[in-house]
Amino acid sequence: MKKKRILNILMMGLISLGLLELLGHWMAWRASKKNPFPYVKTVKQDRSLRNENALWRKKIEALQPKELFIVVDTANNTLLLYQGHQLILRAIVSCGSGAILVDPSGKRRWIFETPRGEFVIQSKHENPVWVKPDWAFVEEGKPIPKNVMERLEEGMLGSYALGFGNGYFIHGTLYSRLLGKNITHGCIRVGDQELKKLYELVPLGTKVLIF
Structure with a gap:
């Protein structure tokens, strides 16, 4: 009885496998009737994705300024000057220390x-x-002067400075060896050569994107 039961189970298994194989052949035959060249659909899908990608690329490009603009990465201390998509200048800078x-x-x-x-x-x-x-005098441990002339100091900002609001500037530095580090009081320090190019190329009204 035990052997007969095992044989029945084996037979049922073989029959099931046979039916599954037949079902697979039938489904493949049916699919081939509907689409004798299944790869054509893949190519069309790929072309559709490419077209959609190109459309989104154009939309993103439309948002990018066409004129000159400056991008500052404060974490990596880099300044980039773009003309549309073209990179005009790359500079290692120093940003705020925090x-x-x-x-x-x-x-x-x-x-x-x-x-x-x-x-x-x-x-x-x-x-x-x-x-x-005021903070400069507090930092130095000196009394804050009432006479504005006592606040003036030449040479600290380098040869050029570009102001972008609220007392912040892109300017030169006396400490070029520290470029690439976050050590400033909030302004953006740039090396002499790159600063000169920035000053010459960048007009008033140029966008500055800082992140």
Whole structure:
């Protein structure tokens, strides 16, 4: 009885396998009748995806400025100048350190970060003079002067400065060996050669994208 039961199970298994194989052949035959060249559908799908990709690429490109614009990556300390899609200039820069300074009274604090967002070049200065803000004197442990003339300091900003609002500038540096590091009080320091090119190429109103 046990052997007969095993034989019955084997027979049922063979019959099931045979039926599955026949079903597979029938489905393949039916599919070939509907589409004798199944690869054609794949090619059409691929072409459709390519067309859709090209359409989205055009939409994205339409959002990109056609004129000159500056991109600053504060994490990697790089500045890129583009003319549309073409890269015109690449510079290693120094951006904000993120350090915090609190004045002795505890009433004021400053966070030295480069602002992120979209800005425009609002001013251009040759041989700029730095007007030292209050935090510079607090940092040096000196009293804050009342006379504005005591705030003026030449040479600190390099040969050129491009202002993009709220007292922030793209300017030169006395510490070129520190370029590539986050060590500034929020401004963007650039090497002499790259800064000169920026000053010459970039007009007022140029977009500055900082992230």
